[in-house]
Amino acid sequence: MSIENIRQFIKEKAEEFGAKMDSEFNKSYVERNNTGQEPLKDNGAYFGFIHPEEEVSGPFHDFSLTIFPNDQNKPWLVCLGIGSSGFKNDYELATYPGLRRLFSNLTNERGFCKTDFSDIETSLPKSITGNPSLQHIKNTIKTYTKVLPTCQIVNDPESEEGKEVIAAFVAGYAKLRDWPTNKDHRKAVTVALEPFLKTEINDKAEEVESLLMERKYIVLQGPPGTGKTRTAKGVADNINAMTFFTQFHAETSYSDFIFGLRPDTANEKLRYRGYLGSFSEALKHAVEHSSKKVVLIIDEINRANLSNVLGPIFYLFEHKMDVSNVEIEISPNFKVKKLPNNFFVIATMNSADRSLAVVDFALRRRFAWYPMTPKIINGQNKKLENVSVNKVPNEEFFFKEDFAVIEEIFNWYASSTELNLQPGEGYFIAKNETEMLNRIRYEIFPLIKEYLQEGLLRNAKEEFNNYFSTRINLSLFE
Known part of the structure; x- marks a missing residue:
């Protein structure tokens, strides 16, 4: 040699x-x-x-x-x-x-x-x-x-x-x-x-579907714009499931999700009626239609106080529970010992939202956690006003050069935790150059500015500023 x-x-x-x-x-x-x-x-x-x-x-x-x-x-x-x-x-x-x-x-x-x-x-x-x-x-x-x-x-x-x-x-x-x-x-x-370099697969739906069939209860976690909710809905459609959807927020309660009492406004006299929450409706449908797959999608699962929302049904989320001698009351006259085999849950979690509650370890053990990371959308290459883009459905375009610049800055300067803040590919889809510039100016620019103001990604500030100054003639520091 x-x-x-x-x-x-x-x-x-x-x-x-x-x-x-x-x-x-x-x-x-x-x-x-x-x-x-x-x-x-x-x-x-x-x-x-x-x-x-x-x-x-x-x-x-x-x-x-x-x-x-x-x-x-x-x-x-x-x-x-x-x-x-x-x-x-x-x-x-x-x-x-x-x-x-x-x-x-x-x-x-x-x-x-x-x-x-x-x-x-x-x-x-x-x-x-x-x-x-x-x-x-x-x-x-x-x-x-x-x-x-x-x-x-x-x-x-x-x-x-x-x-x-x-x-x-x-x-x-x-x-x-x-x-x-x-x-x-x-x-x-x-x-x-x-x-x-490790390349992400373009369409993760097949992988998510396989994980769902194996584990039954999964959480798709990642930054905004990575297609978590879209993927959840797509997987449910792909397995031909009856889909139930709910979105958690700070005020979501046990009565919203499982069972509660509400005023019956259709009557002149005040009286209360029992109402099934989104979980109970989905579960009841699964029990009554055992030959049909049922998927409950819980969007933004970490926005609620999960201990309060789940209550005793927390026990049921064991994907390998074959036999149970514990009966959980879901609502009056509706009790189950285990969740049926045709019942699945796909939850989504925004990993960039730092204000939300941390999910406890007991829940983490019961769910499988699938990371949704920003990824390039492959498709037909096309030039649009001198910007290299990939074509995506409905005559929209993926502006891959803008995505690549932001991705490279995050990859070089972001800590493992800060990588969860990278804007997903959804931010870079637009119908034309004008719409993309507006997305940068009114969505990506304010987001990055907020990160920097919170003391995040400090080493990357000049790189970000150079990108925004060049692309939309705006400075992060004015």
Whole structure:
């Protein structure tokens, strides 16, 4: 395996991704190359890129693209490293969740990715330091064990698979250093990373349906605009079920959901009548029509006080309850020991609403929880007033470039919790450019501004502001 061939390969990839080496004062990286016969013999060989402000030799700071090679036809180790002098310019960058998110996609079971890229105190795990296939560079690994936040074993760097991994690490470093300056650079980076990035399936209805058949009671949770309610209705229709629908709110009570008394306004004299709630109506229909599937959709399930609303029926939500000697009274003359096999519940929960009650663990155990994340809508590509869009039903369009910009900002800057705030794909569907601009101006812009005012996504404020200033000529800070 030729070290010089791979050195040349990564330099060509760096240039393809936007790296500049025009002069001493305009360069994107400093190359380090310590691959002479002595370093190779002593297991200390390495080459790669470091920050352009660093020297060509000696200790250095900040993130590096580092490759530990050998000339024995044995595996190499491709790494994102940190200089032995620690952080100088890159500490804030190391704290961005998106950096770890990106490189975690580039590693598999033969690699490693730290949970905290700013950590230069924790050593590599034994899966790397004690790996039998890396014993030929064990001294090198031992030397740098605390400053390698992520690494990947590459069996043959000159194979197609090996070059694919190395190119992806160079692309990751290019994003880290912000090398791409035009569309061609960005496309080249995307192409290099694409084989490693996890892609969401476009239509999750089939998966949700399968989960519903298995677990019977499920919750679709995710940010607004991800199609939770639409998916619930679609699944119910697809299994040819009788559908009952209710939406919870802060004042939803046991009498609304199960059974209650209400004034009979049709009579001159005041009297009260019993009324079945939405749950009881659906359940009664399921009991009386045992050959027909019945689905109760509970929209915004976490907007109500669930302990008060569910009362004793909480006990019934056991999807594997075969036999029960406990009879629960649903209403006068209506008691059940278990929910019938043809009765299903699909609930939805808005994960972006921070003001709502936390769902307790007992309820979580009784329901299956399916995440609904923002996803690109695939379809017919079409240009609409110079905006790249995908066609969706009813002559509406999915504005994928706007979606992609917002998604990239969230992926790079948002914590795991803040990812639940990303506007779903429904925000980016419009009939034309004018309607899309209005959606950005009057829906997405106020939403992001509110997040920032609440202290969320602070590191992303300039990225968001640049997007809105460019797209709708509005600043978040005026």
